[in-house]
Amino acid sequence: MDIEKIKKQFESDMAQAGLKDLEPIRVNYLGKKSEIIKGLRSLGSLSVEERKSRGAKLNSLRNYIEEALMAKKVELAGAKEQEKYDLTIPGKKFEIGHIHPVTRIYNELFEIAKSMGFSVQEGPEVESDWYSFEALNIPKNHPARDFADTFYISEEVNLRPHTSNVQIRYMESHKPPIRIVAYGRTYRRDSDMTHTPMFHQMEGLLVDDRVTFADLKGALTVLIQKMFGEDRKVRFRPHHFPFTEPSVEMDVSCGLCGGKGCRSCKHSGWLEVLGAGSVHPNVLKNAGIDPKKYQGFAFGMGIERIAMLKYGIDDMRLFYDNDLRFLEQF
Secondary structure: OOHHHHHHHHHHHHHHOHHHHHHHHHHHHHHOOOOHHHHHHHHHHHOOOHHHHHHHHHHHHHHHHHHHHHHHHHHHHHHHHHOOOOOOOOOOOOOOOOHHHHHHHHHHHHHHHHOOEEEOOOOEEEEEEHOHHHHHHOOOOOOOOOOOOOOOOEEEEEEOOOOOOHHHHHHOOOOOOEEEEEEEEEEEEOOOOOOOEEEEEEEEEEEOOOOOHHHHHHHHHHHHHHOOOOOOOEEEEEEEEEEEEEEEEEEEEEOOOOOOOOOOOOOEEEEEEEEEEEEEEHHHHOOOOOOOOOOOEEEEEHHHHHHHHHOOOOOOOHOOOOOHOOOOOO
16 A cells, blocks of 8 residues: 555545535545555554554554545635625624613612612512502402402412512511612503503602601602602692501602693693502501501502603503614613
8 A cells, every 4th residue: 555645646636625525535535445444454464563654654644634624624614604604794783772761760769769778679479468468458348459450360369469568578577677669560450551461660668666757758759859850849648548547649740841730740730659658557567567666658659650750751551562763762
C-alpha cells in the first residue's frame, strides 16, 4: 500500500468536493472496505518493528483525513449559510417595551406607601369564604357574596373579590403595630366601560393602640396628593362598608377643570378615588386582635380606576386590549 499515493488522491478528491460529496469520500477512505482500514487490520501479521512504523503512518493518515473532512464541512456549510442570508442587509430593529399603565401606577403607589412607613404584602388569589367574606364582617345575605357577583370554585372557595384577604391573613400572624399595603389581581362578575372581570387593587391597613379617624384622613390626603399633585383638593363623604365603621368614600378635585365642573367629573368638580374607614371591631376580633386595646384604619382602591383618573382614560377595557397604539402612550 502506497500511503503517499492515497494521501495525494484524497487531496485531489477534496479539492473539487462539494458538501454532498464529503460522505462518499469519507466512506471511500475510512469505511470498512477502505485501504486504510484494511491496512490497520493487517498489522497483526507484521513484525513488531514493522507494525510500529506502519501503524504510526496509517493512523497519522487517518487522523489527517478526518480533520480535513471536518474542516471542509465547516467551510462549505459556512459558505452555504452566507448564500442563504444576505449579511449586508441591516438587522431588524427591536422595539423597547413599555411599562404597562397598571404596573406604572402600582410602582408609584408602592413608593409613596413605603415613604409613609408601609410594607408591601401579597396573598393567594384563590381564597376561602372565611378570608374573602366571613372574617371581614360581610353578612351571608350581602350582594357581594352572591353567585352573580363573585366567581366561585365551590361553595367555600372563590376567586378573591378584593385583596382584603391579605389583611386578615397578615393580622392573624403578626401583632400590632401593623402597617401594610396589600396588592394583586381580584375578580368580580362585571364587564363594561368601568369594570372588567379581572382587575387590580391596593389596600392599606394600619393597626396600633392609638389610631384615630384623623390619622386616616391625614395619611390618605398625603397619598392622593402625592399621586395626583399637591394642588389637588380632597374630600371625604360618609359611606357604608361592612368591614369599617365609620366608613367614607374619598374624592379628589378634577384635574381637567380644576374643580369647576366638566364632562369628565359629571360637572361636580370631584372624582371618586377610593373607599376607607376605621377597621370594624369584629374584623379585628376575627383576626385575633383585641379591639378594646387596638384600633386601625383601612383603605382600598382599584388600580385601573386610579390610572383612568390620572391619564384621562374613559374605558377600562383599553388596559387589556393589548393595542400598542394605546400602550405606547405610557
